[in-house]
Amino acid sequence: MRQWYKLESNARENQLSPEDKLAMRRENIAPSMEAFKEWMLEQAIQVLPKSPIGVAISYALNQWPFLEPFLNDPRVDLSNILIENAIRPVALGRKIFMFAGSHQAAQRTAIIYSIIATSKMHDCDPFVYIKELLTKLPATKQRDIEKYLFPQWVPGNK
Numbered sequence: 001m002r003q004w005y006k007l008e009s010n011a012r013e014n015q016l017s018p019e020d021k022l023a024m025r026r027e028n029i030a031p032s033m034e035a036f037k038e039w040m041l042e043q044a045i046q047v048l049p050k051s052p053i054g055v056a057i058s059y060a061l062n063q064w065p066f067l068e069p070f071l072n073d074p075r076v077d078l079s080n081i082l083i084e085n086a087i088r089p090v091a092l093g094r095k096i097f098m099f100a101g102s103h104q105a106a107q108r109t110a111i112i113y114s115i116i117a118t119s120k121m122h123d124c125d126p127f128v129y130i131k132e133l134l135t136k137l138p139a140t141k142q143r144d145i146e147k148y149l150f151p152q153w154v155p156g157n158k
Contacts, residue, residue, distance in 0.1 A: 018074035122150045
């Protein structure tokens with residue numbers, strides 16, 4: 001598995017195209033993944049199902065269908081750590097919203113939080129974006145509001 005992650009890291013560093021990334025996976029990772037699955041199937045019948053290794057093998061085999069898209073779609077990552085890191089602030093925000101004081105306060109907090117998260121997702125400074133929204137949006141004509149939406153928004157947009 002360590003080798004799989006190393007190959008994926010190299011693919012990211014070398015900015016492989018989706019087609020090249022998929023070809024690399026199929027050539028270098030798929031054979032060892034299949035060998036690993038076969039080994040687990042062999043071991044599953046030789047170990048006690050309730051033993052620690054039996055439970056681990058059973059779990060891995062039950063999760064296998066979720067690993068297979070990795071070999072067929074270059075957009076799928078081997079690890080979900082990037083997704084977990086991206087949604088961690090949302091999970092923390094959910095806990096904060098519970099103590100907002102009222103339903104309306106929670107809604108306002110969620111709106112501000114969404115604006116901050118969206119600006120970060122678009123690699124924009126949330127402070128700059130919110131400042132521009134608060135200072136320029138009130139004087140903006142309705143037909144021009146779209147220029148304040150992502151991905152059209154540009155700092156200092158006239």
